[in-house]
Amino acid sequence: MGLFDRLRGKPNVDSQDVPPAATQADASDAEAQQAPADAGPVSAAEPADAPKGVLARLRQGLRRTSQLLNTDIRDLFKQDGRLVDDDFVDELFAILVRTDMGTGPAGQIRDQVRTEFRGRVVRMDDVLHSVKVQLKQLMAQDETPLNLAANDPTIIMVVGVNGSGKTTSIAKLAHFLKSQGKGVVLAAADTFRAAAVEQLTIWAQRIGVSIVTGPSGSDPASVAHRAVAQALETGAEICIIDTAGRLQTQANLMNQLAKIRRVITKQVPEAPHEVLLVLDATAGQNGISQAKGFSEAAGCTGIILAKLDGTAKGGVVIPIRQQFHLPVKYVGLGEKAEDLALFEGGRFVDALLDGD
Ligand SMILES: Nc1nc2c(ncn2[C@@H]2O[C@H](COP(=O)(O)OP(=O)(O)OP(=O)(O)O)[C@@H](O)[C@H]2O)c(=O)[nH]1
Ligand SMILES: [Mg+2]
Numbered sequence: 001m002g003l004f005d006r007l008r009g010k011p012n013v014d015s016q017d018v019p020p021a022a023t024q025a026d027a028s029d030a031e032a033q034q035a036p037a038d039a040g041p042v043s044a045a046e047p048a049d050a051p052k053g054v055l056a057r058l059r060q061g062l063r064r065t066s067q068l069l070n071t072d073i074r075d076l077f078k079q080d081g082r083l084v085d086d087d088f089v090d091e092l093f094a095i096l097v098r099t100d101m102g103t104g105p106a107g108q109i110r111d112q113v114r115t116e117f118r119g120r121v122v123r124m125d126d127v128l129h130s131v132k133v134q135l136k137q138l139m140a141q142d143e144t145p146l147n148l149a150a151n152d153p154t155i156i157m158v159v160g161v162n163g164s165g166k167t168t169s170i171a172k173l174a175h176f177l178k179s180q181g182k183g184v185v186l187a188a189a190d191t192f193r194a195a196a197v198e199q200l201t202i203w204a205q206r207i208g209v210s211i212v213t214g215p216s217g218s219d220p221a222s223v224a225h226r227a228v229a230q231a232l233e234t235g236a237e238i239c240i241i242d243t244a245g246r247l248q249t250q251a252n253l254m255n256q257l258a259k260i261r262r263v264i265t266k267q268v269p270e271a272p273h274e275v276l277l278v279l280d281a282t283a284g285q286n287g288i289s290q291a292k293g294f295s296e297a298a299g300c301t302g303i304i305l306a307k308l309d310g311t312a313k314g315g316v317v318i319p320i321r322q323q324f325h326l327p328v329k330y331v332g333l334g335e336k337a338e339d340l341a342l343f344e345g346g347r348f349v350d351a352l353l354d355g356d
Helices: 002-009 051-061 063-075 086-098 103-117 124-139 166-179 194-207 220-234 251-267 281-297 314-324 345-353
Strands: 154-159 184-188 210-212 238-242 274-280 302-306 328-332 340-342
Touching: 051 063, 051 340, 051 345, 063 086, 063 124, 063 314, 063 345, 086 103, 086 124, 103 124, 103 314, 124 314, 124 345, 154 166, 154 220, 154 251, 166 184, 166 194, 166 238, 166 274, 166 302, 166 328, 166 340, 184 194, 184 220, 194 210, 210 220, 220 238, 220 251, 274 281, 274 328, 281 302, 281 314, 302 314, 314 328
Parallel strands: 154 238, 154 274, 184 210, 184 238, 274 302, 302 328
Antiparallel strands: 328 340
């Protein structure tokens, strides 16, 4: 298949610039010590986003949505095909809506299927093909990898509401970047809960990256400041700042985010290079509209859509893309360090509709 070939043939541009081991092994001021290089599930020899693994991981992660779509669409058909009439297109519409893609896009696909096939007896493959073409148009987006700084380090803030998947997504991203040979420093700037620092510290040990922490209740901006300072001192390419979950309506907490920004901008004028909003794909449309104001208030630059594996509503990518005017940069497909994939619309639709 053309797409597979393209993916396989794509050179891994980052594999060339593996820094000396010393850059990655710098000690942090955290309790955490570096895990031995061979301790975790991580192997720098196989980048987390190795092209041939992406589609397989996506398929696995999107299984629930893909099963819903494929099974329900298959159920629409009798053995020898089915007449496309009003009942048929209405049933198709209902199936599409169940993936949370929204009634607008589902209606658009229904109308197109009606125009193309009305009054004809069609086979499932014909309809699936048409749905796929349209989904690809609706989801059209090239990969939008991280905006990397011209001069290291690249500083990434990760924000979102409580429990959306921020800390886990940071671990996955750090694992991915480390596997590309980059030195990573994590900032445990969610000082709100002691358990949050512990959670990120365990991840840092597991994937073998540095972490900077502060006492519980201390100023998150101070932790971020020290982490950026450490990245600058050690020549680490990436600094990722974890933040506590918050709602846009919590003015003091939103101010805290603004303070983190101010502090790191003083250290590195172009920072933050990315402010990634983590959304929970299982939260449904409500969670998404809630996060909309957040993305504007926090100056977000991209989205990580987490927990897609936990929902049959993976179609939610479409309204997210329509409502946020921000690229979906990565999707979270599970709880392991490897369960992250760079989002690309066409590949996403292939994983959804090719079934397993
Ligand atoms: N299945 C699945 N679970 C996920 C994914 N991402 C995160 N989780 C789980 O979701 C829960 C919350 O994840 P966290 O990363 O702690 O979320 P958070 O946004 O940092 O939470 P707070 O710091 O409390 O605001 C954890 O149990 C994670 O294991 C994902 O992509 N798939
Ligand atoms: Mg967290």
